[in-house]
Amino acid sequence: MDERLYKTIQSIYYSENTIEKVKIFNGAFNHLDNIKVFLFDEKRSNISEEFKNMEVNGYQIFGPTDYTKMWVLDSKHANEHDRVLKISKTLNFDLNILTYLNKYINNLNLNINIPEFVEYLECIKKHKFNYNMSTALMERSSTSLDEDAQKIWGEIIESFLQFADNDFNVSQPVKIRLPENEYKRAQEIFDSLFKLKQQSIIQYQALCCFLLKAFLIKQDKSIKNKTESLLQYSLDNLNVYLELETYLMSLYFESNKAIKKTFEKIEGYSKNTVERILNTAWDIAHVRFMESALEIDNKNKDEIYLSYFSSRDNAFTELERVNPIKMFVVYDHGSFSIREKGITDICTNEVLLDKIQKEAQKRKENISRVNFAEEKQKLETQINRNQDQKFQ
Template sequence: MQLKISDREFIEELYNEINPYKICDIFDLKSKTYKEVKLIYFNLGTNSYLEPFKNKILNGYSILGVSDYEKSYVFDNKYKSKENRVLEIGKTINLDLNVLTYLKNIVADRKLEDEQNFIDYLKYIKESNYNLNMSISLLERISKPIDLKVWSDYVLSFVKYETLENITKDSLKDDKILPEPKYKWAKEILDSSEYMNEKFDQFYVVACILSKAFILKTQKMDSKRKFLELLNYSLNELNIS
């Protein structure tokens, strides 16, 4: 699907402007011709309101975003860009297999190096009100097959962590039975794992693009070149058309 000329010109004008106030003016003027337009900018400087979204490293354990979210500004043609407004944004964290493996070992009361620092990391995530997600682990599990019984332990450990309000060594290791709705949720996750096996190619492509974007983010090159690199990777290596 090709962009309309007017759409392309709108995007190029925003992209080529470096003055934040002029970007606001361009967006407010040009976006009026659309029914609905939302845009997120990541290169206008640090947004103090989004400080809680910045990347964190806690005693060697990381919380990293695909982009520098504390530098993001959200434009919406329903509002004037230069005026402050309330923006409700949720925080979701995807726990990968490394994190879930550590978590599973603690829940199973196995010896873990650096245990207290890891528990502090888990506690910080919960106290910071992140929405917990394990879709990255689901993708990893597909590419690295794990026995169903072992995978069930991963899922139950994740559900237990999500359920607990107070994160301590004792609460994680406690054998207390989970509420019935939580067991149903765990079963839904296990069922979705089987479904994702069937839809692996689609999810694999998304995972590859996200991984490539993250790698490019760490490299020293301008935004335009990064975009072209990602586009070339998608079209020529992943063969997305």
């Protein structure tokens, strides 16, 4: 990130009101730049309640922040005073909801309250979301797919595409043959499962290593400052800096009640410790995926696209509430977010804080040499060994 952008973002973030923020942004950037700044804590926002987070019969529909407090600064529209934002909403489903949907459409045994599920489906249809299953595909691609699983996933994809059709009748679903172009799309989605599996999902692999190491640190009573120990490991061994996740782990080390649901299954050793840790990693990964979607969907676009996630898992609600995004910046070379709490709220070690800033380029150069799969396997082996000793 160049110095001008960094200084401007800092000035905007610490400004007292929306008018001042707009003035600073317009003074720094013009239509030749390609920068969007999403402000998510603005009292002067006129975004309607239509974009708020919702809950329907226990089914959560939420973004990584409160969109009703949004204000968008866009260099392509700097100094325009009467711009009308065109906003679309994209809803990502978790694996469980996609499974429920498939069983509901195919009239299979569904061990949930059907009328409540139908009311939830009707609600999201009414609010005119676009629908996405990419995060669920990424999660599913991390596990093996035998012949039966492949067949089920083919059915899930078909059911998803039927539901996404504007003419789909939620209260009276009828299994129909998809048009030829939709079958082609279904095949493309199915093929992406295997492409994702073949690719190394670096972000997820790094997160797995991070959480596996955090678990080991939490169990080690000899480590006094667990947050600093984990941050040191992340910077020096993984060559990544994960501010959001480091903050979450600081709460985990304290057994903080604000994230009780998220981490309750990995407070100590169980008979399937690694599996529970990796499941928790996926919960946190979904928060990151929503940020990635905000960048991908909004880069070089005039329309604004807001990402939502839907699940019945209360852990996701905790993760959304515990440290919301206050500012999100999309620019030519990437994106970054500023959340309510940052690294200086949990770390006072000046050496580590300096490493974050001064060694950023070094980490960028070194990360390609990190074998995350090998590191993940090493940590899993250590946890399994400790688990076996505990339960012998």
